[in-house]
Amino acid sequence: xxxxxxxxxxxxxxxxxxxxxxxxxxxxxxxxxxxxxxxxxxxxxxxxxxxxxxxxxxxxxxxxxxxxxxxxxxxxxxxxxxxxxxxxxxxxxxxxxxxxxxxxxxxxxxxxxxxxxxxxxxxxxxxxxxxxxxxxxxxxxxxxxxxxxxxxxxxxxxxxxxxxxxxxxxxxxxxxxxxxxxxxxxxxxxxxxxxxxxxxxxxxxxxxxxxxxxxxxxxxxxxxxxxxxxxxxxxxxxxxxxxxxxxxxxxxxxxxxxxxxxxxxxxxxxxxxxxxxxxxxxxxxxxxxxxxxxxxxxxxxxxxxxxxxxxxxxxxxxxxxxxxxxxxxxxxxxxxxxxxxxxxxxxxxxxx
Amino acid sequence: xxxxxxxxxxxxxxxxxxxxxxxxxxxxxxxxxxxxxxxxxxxxxxxxxxxxxxxxxxxxxxxxxxxxxxxxxxxxxxxxxxxxxxxxxxxxxxxxxxxxxxxxxxxxxxxxxxxxxxxxxxxxxxxxxxxxxxxxxxxxxxxxxxxxxxxxxxxxxxxxxxxxxxxxxxxxxxxxxxxxxxxxxxxxxxxxxxxxxxxxxxxxxxxxxxxxxxxxxxxxxxxxxxxxxxxxxxxxxxxxxxxxxxxxxxxxxxxxxxxxxxxxxxxxxxxxxxxxxxxxxxxxxxxxxxxxxxxxxxxxxxxxxxxxxxxxxxxxxxxxxxxxxxxxxxxxxxxxxxxxxxxxxxxxxxxx
DNA sequence: CATCCATCTGAAACCGCTTTCTCACAAGCC
DNA sequence: GGCTTGTGAGAAAGCGGTTTCAGATGGATG
Numbered sequence: 001x002x003x004x005x006x007x008x009x010x011x012x013x014x015x016x017x018x019x020x021x022x023x024x025x026x027x028x029x030x031x032x033x034x035x036x037x038x039x040x041x042x043x044x045x046x047x048x049x050x051x052x053x054x055x056x057x058x059x060x061x062x063x064x065x066x067x068x069x070x071x072x073x074x075x076x077x078x079x080x081x082x083x084x085x086x087x088x089x090x091x092x093x094x095x096x097x098x099x100x101x102x103x104x105x106x107x108x109x110x111x112x113x114x115x116x117x118x119x120x121x122x123x124x125x126x127x128x129x130x131x132x133x134x135x136x137x138x139x140x141x142x143x144x145x146x147x148x149x150x151x152x153x154x155x156x157x158x159x160x161x162x163x164x165x166x167x168x169x170x171x172x173x174x175x176x177x178x179x180x181x182x183x184x185x186x187x188x189x190x191x192x193x194x195x196x197x198x199x200x201x202x203x204x205x206x207x208x209x210x211x212x213x214x215x216x217x218x219x220x221x222x223x224x225x226x227x228x229x230x231x232x233x234x235x236x237x238x239x240x241x242x243x244x245x246x247x248x249x250x251x252x253x254x255x256x257x258x259x260x261x262x263x264x265x266x267x268x269x270x271x272x273x274x275x276x277x278x279x280x281x282x283x284x285x286x287x288x289x290x291x292x293x294x295x296x297x298x299x300x301x302x303x304x305x306x307x308x309x310x311x312x313x314x315x316x317x318x319x320x321x322x323x324x325x326x327x328x329x330x331x332x333x334x335x336x337x338x339x340x341x342x343x344x345x346x347x348x349x350x351x352x
Numbered sequence: 353x354x355x356x357x358x359x360x361x362x363x364x365x366x367x368x369x370x371x372x373x374x375x376x377x378x379x380x381x382x383x384x385x386x387x388x389x390x391x392x393x394x395x396x397x398x399x400x401x402x403x404x405x406x407x408x409x410x411x412x413x414x415x416x417x418x419x420x421x422x423x424x425x426x427x428x429x430x431x432x433x434x435x436x437x438x439x440x441x442x443x444x445x446x447x448x449x450x451x452x453x454x455x456x457x458x459x460x461x462x463x464x465x466x467x468x469x470x471x472x473x474x475x476x477x478x479x480x481x482x483x484x485x486x487x488x489x490x491x492x493x494x495x496x497x498x499x500x501x502x503x504x505x506x507x508x509x510x511x512x513x514x515x516x517x518x519x520x521x522x523x524x525x526x527x528x529x530x531x532x533x534x535x536x537x538x539x540x541x542x543x544x545x546x547x548x549x550x551x552x553x554x555x556x557x558x559x560x561x562x563x564x565x566x567x568x569x570x571x572x573x574x575x576x577x578x579x580x581x582x583x584x585x586x587x588x589x590x591x592x593x594x595x596x597x598x599x600x601x602x603x604x605x606x607x608x609x610x611x612x613x614x615x616x617x618x619x620x621x622x623x624x625x626x627x628x629x630x631x632x633x634x635x636x637x638x639x640x641x642x643x644x645x646x647x648x649x650x651x652x653x654x655x656x657x658x659x660x661x662x663x664x665x666x667x668x669x670x671x672x673x674x675x676x677x678x679x680x681x682x683x684x685x686x687x688x689x690x691x692x693x694x695x696x697x698x699x700x701x702x703x704x
Numbered sequence: 705c706a707t708c709c710a711t712c713t714g715a716a717a718c719c720g721c722t723t724t725c726t727c728a729c730a731a732g733c734c
Numbered sequence: 735g736g737c738t739t740g741t742g743a744g745a746a747a748g749c750g751g752t753t754t755c756a757g758a759t760g761g762a763t764g
Binding site: 054056057058059060061063064069071078079080082084085086088089092101102103104105106108117119120122123124146226227229230250253254257258280281282283284 | 406408409410411412413415416421423430431432434436437438440441444453454455456457458460469471472474475476498578579581582602605606609610632633634635636
């Protein structure tokens with residue numbers, strides 16, 4: 001019993017199966033892949049031998065011989081962010097429907113690791129989906145220049161030779177700013193995401209553009225996690241802002257929690273807006289006003305684009321999905337007296 | 353420029369590098385792997401050629417030649433559950449420290465998919481880490497019988513030939529029951545997790561054993577997500593329970609949210625206990641009483657065990673990590689008058 | 705009945721890399 | 735100086751599959 005499989009060395013090969021079935025390895029291959037017609041009797045013998053020996057083809061050998069792995073790789077910065085599992089599920093579904101499996105790696109928000117991991121993925125996957133890449137433009141150019149199928153998710157770099165699918169972060173933040181302006185807010189704070197994040201700079205770009213709405217914006221360094229939001233929230237008080245925008249929902253929720261602890265009522269004293277609409281349904285108690293793009297659709301489109309690139313070689317044009325505003329309970333007109341700052345703003349509350 | 357890399361066919365091989373550097377492929381291999389001493393001048397030429405041609409070794413060919421992939425695979429039921437990223441980060445760290453990369457797959461809680469995915473992983477990884485497997489015992493036996501390095505995480509199956517690392521779910525639930533009993537609760541409801549989950553049956557086993565504490569338990573079907581908890585919460589009212597235990601924190605938080613909506617105060621009218629202590633710090637507003645085991649430690653131990661199994665072949669004995677109770681704000685002595693049930697329980701509140 | 709063609713099977717080449725084996729060459733020894 | 739060692743580089747043999755190629759067998763045809 002113990003000797004039936006002696007670890008590494010004694011793996012069952014296709015020749016073993018052939019020997020057991022009394023046919024050649026070629027025939028076994030043909031039977032298993034349905035590449036050519038084979039005598040039913042032989043096929044049956046092969047199948048018997050396969051099950052009896054517990055044969056499973058070696059993926060490396062197949063990959064080498066076929067010139068492809070049947071795998072698509074996805075790199076995400078942080079699996080702990082609920083945003084990505086949502087995307088990944090869609091990607092997996094598309095991959096499965098094309099007979100491919102998906103292999104996920106996480107870069108932990110570290111650009112240097114990210115570079116290595118992308119290289120690894122390119123060496124062992126037919127295509128790579130790079131989500132919210134933190135890489136510098138130059139690094140990215142090197143990687144996309146390799147001629148390996150690669151699709152960028154949630155990052156658009158103009159001159160780059162790689163197709164991209166992204167949510168319209170700029171438009172999303174504009175929606176938020178419009179909403180806040182309409183409510184009567186004038187001073188807004190922004191809890192900034194990772195500095196190296198394109199998604200973050202898009203949001204900031206929109207915030208600058210929103211000066212046209214009469215908004216003045218203070219940008220506070222923060223991060224991408226609820227902990228960051230929690231810790232950075234205290235600094236909001238000093239800005240005189242009546243509304244707080246954030247890099248994402250996690251940050252927003254962290255900030256809301258901190259605000260509650262500080263005795264600041266949301267939204268009466270401070271409106272808070274998230275970003276992404278992550279699925280913390282039924283967990284966070286605040287109905288967070290936020291913007292979103294269907295993550296499933298995002299993942300699906302990106303995966304389809306990648307598969308098309310892998311199989312047909314043609315790269316579709318960059319795709320930008322529009323975001324939607326979800327107004328919930330965390331935003332309201334600013335109150336007449338702002339408790340957050342001694343100087344006050346005297347903004348007139350509007351009844352909207 | 354466009355012709356520099358013509359997609360699939362024209363990939364740079366080790367021989368190309370050798371030709372460019374004026375050496376043999378063997379020498380290139382030796383230089384890149386540091387396998388043997390090579391003349392510094394040649395080595396330099398090789399390195400130049402590598403960078404110039406943008407050579408990256410083909411992972412399949414390496415895997416085939418070396419007989420190993422340098423990869424460990426992890427299968428989790430659901431990436432959306434914050435429990436797993438916590439484990440995965442630790443696994444990745446261990447893998448990296450051993451010069452291996454990790455490849456993650458998600459089964460979406462579907463045992464049939466899970467079986468296929470494990471087979472896939474075994475065909476393309478040196479070792480497999482199977483987290484919270486939903487597979488039936490028989491299926492699992494087949495898989496572990498393959499003689500492929502495999503470690504079970506959070507699942508212990510007595511007669512199985514695979515090492516396992518698990519949190520002591522039984523002990524964890526006992527801690528919870530002890531805590532509740534001490535507070536004076538007598539009637540407890542349990543929102544049950546996935547039926548096929550070993551982790552769930554361990555919790556239930558503990559609940560049964562807790563009859564010794566004088567607790568009577570009602571088990572309600574539920575699931576593993578906050579949505580499940582939210583939806584199942586309403587049924588708790590009918591049980592006359594003064595305390596609610598759950599499969600995990602997500603379920604508990606969902607239930608708490610629902611209870612608030614129903615006007616049931618937590619913990620005054622109903623104590624709620626979670627399981628896992630997932631990192632929703634600063635997001636959920638309820639300080640949830642729960643039990644936990646360090647997920648990092650869990651992942652690390654499992655990964656180390658797997659690496660040991662892969663390299664040395666020896667399988668350590670099953671490891672069970674003790675859980676800790678974290679008493680927070682969601683549990684309290686039962687109130688004298690329970691509004692949840694007309695018959696009431698008349699349990700005496702104890703001041704603990 | 706001999707010839708040809710269509711089918712199916714096995715042998716062999718190949719995928720790209722590692723590793724053993726072999727050999728050429730230079731240094732060390734008597 | 736001839737011979738043994740030691741050293742480093744190239745040739746070649748796999749790793750385990752797939753796929754081309756060639757050959758055997760059988761039926762259809764003239």
